[in-house]
C-alpha cells in the first residue's frame with residue numbers, strides 16, 4: 001500500500017474518460033490498495049483512480065469516517081443502472097480541489113453494477129452520503145468534477161483559486 005500524490009485541479013488527467021479494466025488481477029488490486037491508502041491518509045471518503053493519475057475505471061469509498069478500513073469498498077468498472085427521482089443536495093468537496101465546497105443536487109439513491117477486488121459481479125443500492133459519493137466518483141471516471149455541476153461563473157472562480165493554490169504550494173509541476 002503506497003500513499004500516492006493526489007492530483008489537483010486543473011490537471012489534464014482529471015479531464016479524461018477512463019478506460020475499462022479488462023481483467024481484475026494483482027496490478028488492479030495494487031492500484032486499489034494505493035487508492036485506499038491515499039484516501040485514508042488524506043483523509044477523504046472517496047477517491048477515483050484518475051486522481052492519482054491512473055486513467056482506469058476504479059474508485060474506492062468509505063463513508064463511515066472511521067479509522068479502520070472495515071467498510072472500505074473497491075468498485076471496478078462501476079456503472080449506474082438506476083437512479084431515484086428523489087434528489088439530495090450535499091455540500092460537496094473533492095480531494096482534487098482542497099478547501100473548495102459547493103452544493104450539488106443529485107439523485108438521492110442509485111443502483112450500481114461493478115466488479116469487486118476479486119472480480120465478482122455485484123449490484124448494490126446506495127443512499128445518503130454513499131449515493132452522493134458513488135456518483136461523484138463515477139463522474140471522475142468520465143472526466144467530470146463536482147464543479148461541472150455548478151454555474152460557469154462559480155466554476156471559473158474555483159479554478160482560479162486552485163491555480164493560485166497550486167502555485168503557492170508548489171503543486172504546479
Ligand SMILES: [Zn+2]
Nearest residue numbers: 093094095096
Ligand atoms: Zn472528487
